[in-house]
Amino acid sequence: MRRILIVDDAATVRMYHRGILESAGYMVEEALNGIEALEKALEAPFDLYIVDINMPKLDGYGFLRELRQQEIAQQPAIMVSTEAAAGDEKAAYQAGANSYLIKPVRQSQLLSYVRLMLGEGRR
Amino acid sequence: MNPVPTNPLPPNPLLEQFLSEARDLLEAIGKKLMQLEDSPNDPGILNELFRCVHTLKGNSGLFTFPEMTRVLHAGEDLLGMVRSGHAVYSRELADRLLEAMDYVGLLCGEIETTEKIGTSRAPESKLVA
Numbered sequence: 001m002r003r004i005l006i007v008d009d010a011a012t013v014r015m016y017h018r019g020i021l022e023s024a025g026y027m028v029e030e031a032l033n034g035i036e037a038l039e040k041a042l043e044a045p046f047d048l049y050i051v052d053i054n055m056p057k058l059d060g061y062g063f064l065r066e067l068r069q070q071e072i073a074q075q076p077a078i079m080v081s082t083e084a085a086a087g088d089e090k091a092a093y094q095a096g097a098n099s100y101l102i103k104p105v106r107q108s109q110l111l112s113y114v115r116l117m118l119g120e121g122r123r
Numbered sequence: 124m125n126p127v128p129t130n131p132l133p134p135n136p137l138l139e140q141f142l143s144e145a146r147d148l149l150e151a152i153g154k155k156l157m158q159l160e161d162s163p164n165d166p167g168i169l170n171e172l173f174r175c176v177h178t179l180k181g182n183s184g185l186f187t188f189p190e191m192t193r194v195l196h197a198g199e200d201l202l203g204m205v206r207s208g209h210a211v212y213s214r215e216l217a218d219r220l221l222e223a224m225d226y227v228g229l230l231c232g233e234i235e236t237t238e239k240i241g242t243s244r245a246p247e248s249k250l251v252a
Contacts, residue, residue, distance in 0.1 A: 009174075012141045012182040019137070054177055082181040104184045 001027045002118055003044075007037040007063060008052040008080075013103070017050060020107045021114065034058025038066050041073050048117055049077040051097070053088065061095040068096035076117040080105060138238060141182055145231050148179045152224050156217050163212045173202045179227070190240050191230045197252035198223050223252070 004026050008014050018028045029046070031037035033055045041049070049067070053060040060079055067073045079097035081088050092100045099113055115121070155172040162168060180195035198220055204210035230240055 010144065010178045010182055012137065012144050012185060015137055015140050016185055054174055056171075056174065082177060082184070103181050 001025065002047040003027045003029065004048045004050060004114070005029050005031060005037060005040060005046040006050050007031045007034065007055070007060065008050075009033055009055040010052070013052070017105075017110065020110055024111055024114075026114070034060065034063030034066070037063050041067055042070060045073045045075055047075055048114060049075065050114075051077055051079050053079060053081050053092070061091060064092075064096040078113055078117060135238065138186070138234070141186065142231055142235055144182060145179060145227070148175045149224055149228050149231070151175050152179075153221070156221060159212060159217065160214075166206075169202070169206055169212070173199065173206060176202060188230070188234070188240055191227055193252045194223050194227055194230075 004021055006014050006017050006021075006028060008017070008030075009032050014030050018030065021028050029040060031040055035058045037049070037051070038058070040046075049064075051060040051063060055063075058066075064077055064079070067077070076098040077096065078099045078101060079092040079095075080101050080103050081092070082103050089100045098117060101109065101113060152172060152175045155168055155175065158168050159165065159172065176195055176199045180192060180199055183191045183195060201210065201216065201220065205212050205216070210216070233240055
């Protein structure tokens with residue numbers, strides 16, 4: 001079963017994304033900020049990361065930059081932002097994101113991107 | 124013996140989570156606004172305040188609560204202007220934010236009871252925003 005880490009300080013968003021992903025058969029874990037996410041990723045890398053930008057302690061950009069410096073953690077990452085703030089998308093790709101989505105991410109959109117990032121066909 | 128009151132609405136775990144987190148965030152926002160009264164130039168407190176409003180706005184976007192999202196978006200924009208130096212934090216500004224957050228709290232109460240926001244709130248929320 002593919003493992004996905006949701007990195008977001010908003011419990012409501014984590015619950016929303018978890019519900020969608022688990023119902024599609026993925027194994028989901030959560031981290032509340034970049035530091036916690038980095039610890040979990042270095043312990044056992046995930047197949048995919050879904051990362052919020054604005055978080056305490058270490059934000060999404062910082063987490064991805066740190067993650068991309070680790071040889072064992074080059075798996076795909078989808079960065080999610082609350083809105084299309086100028087420069088956010090470019091900064092996300094520069095930090096190491098493979099894709100960028102605007103919240104709220106609808107169920108079909110999230111699953112499409114997750115499958116694409118994981119190299120899966122339609123299930 | 125009085126009958127045990129029952130909630131006529133079916134449980135909605137995501138909505139319950141939203142309301143619980145909203146209450147926590149509104150409390151945190153109130154505290155940060157009070158802290159800013161003593162330290163109006165503290166960027167750390169201002170950033171935390173911005174993040175709380177930003178998170179609450181993002182959460183509200185998961186539901187069909189445009190009235191709430193509208194007010195929070197305006198509050199976020201205002202704080203963004205203060206953060207970027209395009210507006211100065213003042214007592215008046217703090218009062219406006221407190222007023223807006225009280226309104227968001229009121230909307231949360233309405234959602235808790237009816238799982239929706241009444242249509243009459245639309246023009247009202249534009250005034251608050």
